[in-house]
Amino acid sequence: MAIITISRGSYSRGKEVAERVAAELGYECLSREVILEASDRYHIPELKMVKAVHDAPSLLERLGHAKQDFIAYYQSALTRAVQKDNVVYHGLAGHVLLKGVPHVLKVRIIADLEDRVVDEMKREESSDQEARSLILRDDQERRKWTRNLYGVDPWDSALYDIVVHIRKFTVSNAVEFICRAARLDPFATTARSQRKIDDLALASQIKAMLVEVHPDVRVTCDYGNVLIYTVNDDRMARRMKEKVEALTRKIQGINHIEVHPGVSAPKISV
Amino acid sequence: MQPLNPEMILVMFMIGVAVFLFVVEWVRVDVVAILMMVSLPLLHLVTPKEAFIGLSSNAVISIIAVIIIGAGLDKTGLINNLIAPILKVAGNSPSRIVIAISFAIAIISSFMQNIGAAALFLPAIQRISKTLKVPISKLLMPIGFSAILGGTVTLVGSSPLILLNDLIAPFDLQPFGLFDVTPVGLALVTAGILCFVLFGRFILPQGAKETSEESSNGRDADSIQEIGEAYELETPEDFTHYRDPVRVEDLRRRYLVNVVALVEPPDFKIFSPPPDTVIHSDVILAVVGRKEDVLRMAESEDMRLKADLDAFKDDLDEQASGSVEAVVAPRSTLNGKTLKQIDLPDRFQVTPLAVYRQGETYRAQIGDLPLRVGDAILIHGTWKRLQLLQAEGSLLFNTPVDVESLRPEKAAFAGLWLSVSLVMILVFKIHLSVSLMTGALGMIITRVLSIDEAYGAVDWRTIFLLAGLIPLGIATQKTGTAAWIAHTVLAATGTVEPVVLFTIIGLLSTAFTLVISNVGATVLLVPLVVNMAVAAHADPRMAALVVGLATSNSFILPTHQVNALYMGPGRYRSTDFMKAGLLISLVFIPVMIGTIYLIYGF
Numbered sequence: 001m002a003i004i005t006i007s008r009g010s011y012s013r014g015k016e017v018a019e020r021v022a023a024e025l026g027y028e029c030l031s032r033e034v035i036l037e038a039s040d041r042y043h044i045p046e047l048k049m050v051k052a053v054h055d056a057p058s059l060l061e062r063l064g065h066a067k068q069d070f071i072a073y074y075q076s077a078l079t080r081a082v083q084k085d086n087v088v089y090h091g092l093a094g095h096v097l098l099k100g101v102p103h104v105l106k107v108r109i110i111a112d113l114e115d116r117v118v119d120e121m122k123r124e125e126s127s128d129q130e131a132r133s134l135i136l137r138d139d140q141e142r143r144k145w146t147r148n149l150y151g152v153d154p155w156d157s158a159l160y161d162i163v164v165h166i167r168k169f170t171v172s173n174a175v176e177f178i179c180r181a182a183r184l185d186p187f188a189t190t191a192r193s194q195r196k197i198d199d200l201a202l203a204s205q206i207k208a209m210l211v212e213v214h215p216d217v218r219v220t221c222d223y224g225n226v227l228i229y230t231v232n233d234d235r236m237a238r239r240m241k242e243k244v245e246a247l248t249r250k251i252q253g254i255n256h257i258e259v260h261p262g263v264s265a266p267k268i269s270v
Numbered sequence: 271m272q273p274l275n276p277e278m279i280l281v282m283f284m285i286g287v288a289v290f291l292f293v294v295e296w297v298r299v300d301v302v303a304i305l306m307m308v309s310l311p312l313l314h315l316v317t318p319k320e321a322f323i324g325l326s327s328n329a330v331i332s333i334i335a336v337i338i339i340g341a342g343l344d345k346t347g348l349i350n351n352l353i354a355p356i357l358k359v360a361g362n363s364p365s366r367i368v369i370a371i372s373f374a375i376a377i378i379s380s381f382m383q384n385i386g387a388a389a390l391f392l393p394a395i396q397r398i399s400k401t402l403k404v405p406i407s408k409l410l411m412p413i414g415f416s417a418i419l420g421g422t423v424t425l426v427g428s429s430p431l432i433l434l435n436d437l438i439a440p441f442d443l444q445p446f447g448l449f450d451v452t453p454v455g456l457a458l459v460t461a462g463i464l465c466f467v468l469f470g471r472f473i474l475p476q477g478a479k480e481t482s483e484e485s486s487n488g489r490d491a492d493s494i495q496e497i498g499e500a501y502e503l504e505t506p507e508d509f510t511h512y513r514d515p516v517r518v519e520d521l522r523r524r525y526l527v528n529v530v531a532l533v534e535p536p537d538f539k540i541f542s543p544p545p546d547t548v549i550h551s552d553v554i555l556a557v558v559g560r561k562e563d564v565l566r567m568a569e570s571e572d573m574r575l576k577a578d579l580d581a582f583k584d585d586l587d588e589q590a591s592g593s594v595e596a597v598v599a600p601r602s603t604l605n606g607k608t609l610k611q612i613d614l615p616d617r618f619q620v621t622p623l624a625v626y627r628q629g630e631t632y633r634a635q636i637g638d639l640p641l642r643v644g645d646a647i648l649i650h651g652t653w654k655r656l657q658l659l660q661a662e663g664s665l666l667f668n669t670p671v672d673v674e675s676l677r678p679e680k681a682a683f684a685g686l687w688l689s690v691s692l693v694m695i696l697v698f699k700i701h702l703s704v705s706l707m708t709g710a711l712g713m714i715i716t717r718v719l720s721i722d723e724a725y726g727a728v729d730w731r732t733i734f735l736l737a738g739l740i741p742l743g744i745a746t747q748k749t750g751t752a753a754w755i756a757h758t759v760l761a762a763t764g765t766v767e768p769v770v771l772f773t774i775i776g777l778l779s780t781a782f783t784l785v786i787s788n789v790g791a792t793v794l795l796v797p798l799v800v801n802m803a804v805a806a807h808a809d810p811r812m813a814a815l816v817v818g819l820a821t822s823n824s825f826i827l828p829t830h831q832v833n834a835l836y837m838g839p840g841r842y843r844s845t846d847f848m849k850a851g852l853l854i855s856l857v858f859i860p861v862m863i864g865t866i867y868l869i870y871g872f
Contacts, residue, residue, distance in 0.1 A: 192513075192514070222523045222524050222634075223523075223524035223525065223570075225523070225524070225525075225526060225634050227634050227635055234627070234628045234630075234843075234844070235843075235844070235845075238628070238629075238630065238843075241630075255526075255563075255566075256526060256633070256634060258632055258633065258634045258635075260632070260635070260638070260639060262640065263638050263639060263640065266638075
């Protein structure tokens with residue numbers, strides 16, 4: 001069927017929409033599970049993982065590679081989780097981390113700021129000003145995060161297939177739109193589109209294996225042909241290849257691996 | 271000795287600029303030389319006449335003549351004809367083959383540019399490796415090193431030695447004769463070969479022994495295992511229904527299968543289709559790939575794999591087409607470009623299958639790899655198309671596909687004119703440049719090669735590198751900078767024995783030649799060492815000779831053109847050169863100094 005990613009701000013009712021869409025379509029609903037899976041698989045404390053993938057990188061982190069490895073772990077966990085298809089994902093950055101997969105329906109749910117402030121005040125029993133500043137800060141943080149790491153503005157509607165503003169439309173309306181869209185032909189899983197997500201999962205998995213020691217690597221995968229791009233010289237590239245071959249011996253689906261040193265990686269690489 | 275003056279400081283500054291530019295390679299070395307040629311007269315360090323005197327120097331004229339004579343020998347296939355008798359003498363023993371070919375290439379490269387001799391022998395060595403099933407990595411490096419060492423056998427063997435007489439002329443030293451260096455050169459060649467015979471198994475990569483039989487289409491088993499064979503497939507009638515278009519490049523990216531030809535209905539044959547060619551229904555494809563990849567492709571893309579070649583039976587026959595390994599030659603215009611930019615399928619209708627570099631085989635997305643000197647590209651195409659590509663000259667082919675353009679009937683003339691030059695030099699003691707130019711002219715008159723071919727053969731980069739750096743040598747000597755540096759160094763070190771001095775000069779030249787070109791090292795060091803030798807009461811001619819010889823001691827890094835050329839085909843890595851090169855470089859200095867001492871004394 002399809003993979004549905006729902007990008008949302010806090011108190012935008014996106015979570016509710018996601019859960020109801022999943023229930024309606026009989027899909028699995030994922031969000032925090034991906035963080036848990038990533039922290040479990042790559043032995044990173046959950047709190048550290050949450051902080052790394054949620055907060056925008058500091059100036060120092062932007063200069064170094066600190067965030068890159070967490071993102072790689074997260075992307076690896078996410079692609080593996082959605083590989084089995086029929087999934088609604090309403091966690092972070094689904095629209096950028098699952099880029100290039102045809103059967104991903106990308107949705108953004110937004111809500112009025114005033115409604116969100118009221119919700120926050122109700123839940124946290126805080127003042128209007130406190131609630132407002134918290135929501136604005138959170139929005140800003142998420143926006144900065146996507147901008148810094150992926151060079152895209154999550155508020156740009158062109159990134160999504162549907163943007164639903166929960167105001168005049170209710171949550172039920174949103175659920176109905178999304179379910180109808182998910183049943184359309186372009187979002188149907190085909191052998192070719194499944195291949196894409198399998199390749200993306202494989203590339204992300206290999207990147208996650210290498211990123212700690214070689215933070216600069218970029219990986220592509222086409223029908224199981226894995227290409228690793230590095231700025232390192234030939235000697236380092238050879239060592240990396242030996243390491244990758246040893247690491248990936250048990251991974252299924254790899255047809256061929258090459259390391260290309262000194263070649264700039266294509267945009268589709270992870 | 272003059273005290274340090276502003277002129278000397280300026281000369282030293284210009285030397286610094288030249289060395290800096292040689293090392294960082296922002297511009298090519300010959301451009302650095304031209305920069306010197308122009309800036310030195312502008313700074314009034316040399317006269318305008320001195321600035322361009324290099325172009326009319328004996329060195330430049332000799333090298334032009336040597337290049338033309340070499341091209342003539344090449345054109346007649348004379349050298350290829352020598353290989354069969356050499357192999358007869360050598361028999362089947364790998365070490366005897368290495369010895370025989372190494373000596374032969376050393377002798378030939380003593381009259382040709384080293385790189386020319388090395389390129390000439392490459393196809394033959396690859397054939398020998400295949401026929402006798404000796405790993406190519408065991409043959410190429412010793413032979414390549416011998417080609418470099420062979421440059422020390424005569425005074426015209428390498429650019430530094432050709433330059434030597436011009437560089438010592440301002441000091442009123444007696445010029446060297448053509449064969450004055452021969453005993454030293456032969457000792458060096460022998461020592462080099464001995465090192466490989468005795469220690470080859472320790473310093474050479476062992477490589478896989480090519481034991482399997484040759485396949486029917488002529489490629490060795492190694493390459494079939496890596497790249498695969500030719501297969502024919504058919505797309506069904508409904509191939510394009512309900513799916514995104516499939517392009518030639520998609521098949522390559524997804525399955526590492528190369529489409530080398532296809533037949534569009536009714537029977538329109540396209541060879542080496544461009545990567546963006548869309549594959550339609552009812553098309554017959556000829557592909558080269560590994561069997562498992564081809565099977566995977568046939569299954570996933572709903573194609574029918576034929577049991578045998580059918581529509582392309584004749585086109586893919588050994589007689590009509592095949593694969594060749596072509597090497598990116600030193601100074602090739604392809605250096606730094608990607609295969610995508612070069613677009614071989616469009617320009618020559620040939621298909622690149624793989625790239626070999628530093629012992630690695632690249633098969634995926636090779637279009638994006640920026641090519642480097644020494645990369646070997648496996649290319650498939652019809653012989654006719656491959657010939658056109660070879661004629662273009664930017665790639666060096668391991669199989670001579672242009673056999674027809676050879677002029678074997680002129681071999682006798684080529685040999686005759688080479689002998690005439692030698693007799694003029696040895697018997698009649700006529701000047702080197704005049705004798706060699708006579709030989710070159712003789713080859714042109716007897717139509718061994720046409721005058722245009724002769725002009726085409728001349729490598730202008732070498733000419734301007736030599737000619738452009740000569741004024742820098744003149745400025746160093748004329749302003750007294752060389753004398754000043756020499757005296758300052760000697761004052762600091764105290765008086766040393768000639769043998770110690772010559773060893774230091776040898777080491778210094780070796781170090782310089784590894785970072786700046788051998789010509790650059792010679793031009794900068796000769797005026798310096800002549801002054802040092804005079805001050806230390808050693809023979810200044812011998813000091814200059816040590817520089818001329820030791821600048822060929824370039825083995826540790828694959829920076830020498832010959833090493834760069836053999837790197838891809840030999841599947842060598844830089845560390846392989848370091849291991850073997852270190853031993854040869856260490857042996858080089860004592861053998862050189864010892865032989866010079868025994869024959870000439872200090």
